[in-house]
Amino acid sequence: MLAFRARFRGVFGMAKYPFTEIEKKWQRHWEVNKTFRVHEDYSFPKEKRRYVLDMFPYPSGAGLHVGHPEGYTATDIYCRFLRMRGYNVLHPMGFDAFGLPAENYAIQTGTHPAVTTKANIQRFREQIKALGFSYDWDREVSTCDADYYKWTQWIFLKLFDKGLAYEAEMPINWCPSCKTGLANEEVKDGECDRCHTKVVRKRIRQWVLRITAYADRLLEDLELVDWPEAVKLMQRNWIGRSEGASVRFAIASGPGQGGAAASTGQGGAAASTGAASAPVGDNFIEVYTTRPDTLFGATYMVLAPEHALVEKITTPAQKAAVEAYVEAATKKSDLERTDLAKDKTGVFTGAFAVNPVNGHQIPVWISDYVLISYGTGAIMAVPAHDDRDWDFAKEFGLPIVQVVAAEGSEEARAGTVAAEPAACTAADGVAVNSGEWNGTSTAVFKTKIIEGLESRGIGKKTVNYKLRDWLFSRQRYWGEPIPVVHCPKDGVVPLPESTLPLILPEVKSYTPTGTGESPLANTGAWLDTTCPVCGGPARRETNTMPQWAGSCWYYLRYIDPNNAHEFVQPSRLEYWMPVDLYVGGAEHAVLHLLYSRFWHKVLYDLGFVNTKEPFLRLVNQGMILGEDNQKMSKSRGNVINPDDIIREFGADSMRVYEMFMGPLEVSKPWSTAGLVGVSRFLERFWAISEALAEGTKRLVDEAPQGDLSKLLHRTIKKVTNDSDTLNFNTAISAMMILSNEAAKLEALPRSLWESMILMLGPYAPHLAEELWERTGAADTLARHPWPSWDEASCADEQKEIVVQVNGKIRERFVAPAGTAEDRLAERARALPKVLEWTTGKEVVKVVTVKDKLVNIVVKG
């Protein structure tokens, strides 16, 4: 650190204000006086209440790095600003304390995760407090406290009652390193989002939440919130709603017919052209398509290898090949199966289906490019208008029939195209090779053909989602136990609410078993229990909830953190909800933020919360990169520790610097050199205060005059507006300009000095409180009224008018504010400099902007 100090500030004779003492003093003051404790005070009308929330941290062993406090500083400044503007502000903090890292660390070191988690929370709390944030610490929650997770379990029971939590034996994403199943949202590029191990498929018993039941509302209600468009878009894409049709294709009676036609690439030309009758029983293949208008171009079908019909329809001749393919597909990882670079593979089943619109018999194949988990697990293949089908058809020599042509093209006019198209296109157009429908536009045809299929009872309009149900159980120890028992007689039985919380038991070993069972499976006494229904012996559920569970609803618990009877008291909920501003990292765009919205909507439907959406406005803070412009990481050795910065420059410098770096939402590199500039700005405040104490400057009661008055009013206006809109960087810049001017004054107007201190309050609260006290103020500035400005005092009485000739600036002159535009033009044209550029040329046009500019357009 000494080297650090020497490099940036010089070892000797630093002018440095005593920030360490000041910051300790005021942190103690706020804590002892509970300055930021907040109540449901009804003297504040609804519009004067704000709920400002930070994404609470996961207390890792590494402690805070400079990225963490960025969002926290932003919300803190905003909250302090709001309080001074007369708002009652709920601003809480807590800890997302269940989860894998703590557990892994515990396994490594042999300490209980509860112990390390507690220590980590302690450390985080101290580090956060060292930055002087104005949280109401009386509302702190930790998701691993039984008093908290009692209600997480309670919400789970509500989900269970509503049929939104169910057990399923299904193939899941399994991380071999974390030894647990993962939700789809936790898998990125086929890797575990946390540890980047390739996930494998594993079939085990799971708890799953029916988030898909809320897909439409999760999509629609994005309209209700003020969130970054990018995040909304990510959620929309993740939900992935599509409209199309499900269509039934009858399986052709005699296997083997037309096989030669298919293998020679002649389409269904040899098949009968009569309309097929509606299929009955399970003698059909149902597909989902978003392009029912291309039905005439469906020349083959593909089933996912796992499809139930595969076994049934495969002909004896193809049996061996099909079984081998299915076997191979099962062994492949999801990543291998979805690898786009690879060529398409597949096997013909030997069976044929009947295209319901033209009666052609088309071959049925299996291929792993069709996913069992989407739609019906089967597709009609239209190689002329789908890239994947095109590739497959080319690979296996299957027929390709064009059924859409560009509007106005020759093909469109002809209506019939005999040749195979040269390329695949998914573009809309008009129908060709589609019998009576030729010439119909794609959009119209979609509707018409669905009507037709519906009337024949073989198809209907269908909506599909990419969103899958939420895999909710983890085969790990450090999480909320799922409050159900398994009874041989009564099956899965939820615990009665009155028995909650179901305490996570102490265990000898919390090492994950890797077998698909959690360590809780080895806890004899806890495991064996009685069934709440029949009283007979039963076994507890051994899976635990994922880390996301606790964070799904923590914002609600802050409202009433100590309520032992309800998860939150309705009147308090009514007082504070919804969250007005939520600030956190963009990495939660489709994880926490989707899960949380889902739970909130369930609670809304049950009448437990009063808003459809939990978070009205969302802001993602940008990442703070290392000085090398790279992501901060231990391995790169570019991590900046806030403790060091606070020790060397003070918490206030740290806070103001992080806000001065640039806009909150963008990523930007840390620069300790840049921090020095901010530090000097704060020292200037201190120096002014010292000069006042020493008498080299004096405080005068006269109001500032002239330019100084204008600067003061303008600064108040700018800092007010910028603080309100979270543009803290430009607010700080404005304060710098004002403080530079103030430092030059020997006679400092009291109103100027006090306004400066008050505006600094939210940004550098420790220093501001100290300076405020030094002015003789009796009370903290935390709720002192924010300074106001006078609009008239902001205005210039003289304006500099820019004169352009053909858009280039040639001269400028001063005119009284509000001078008529024609008068400005007149004056501009008479200027000698302007005449140099205009004489001998024809003036085509003169554009004037009041109080700003004259542009003379000349020709020749």
Added chain:
RNA sequence: GCCGGCGUGGCGGAACGGCAGACGCGGCGGACUCAAAAUCCGCUGUCCUCACGGGCAUGAGGGUUCAAGUCCCUCCGCCGGCACCA
């Protein structure tokens, strides 16, 4: 591949379609000092010019406009998301 976002001095970044580069860092020069540190003052996009002044500049190229960093189109680069979802 598809969908977003972003490209401005040596650096972080400012800029209702109307003076590009506020503010800060760094650099250069000066004051103070025996000297240094700290502090204060001045200069600091680039090219031409002794100067006055002028040209060129917001990733590249087009366009709209009296006027474009800002709006539109094409392209390049970086970052993020999705990835055979029929």
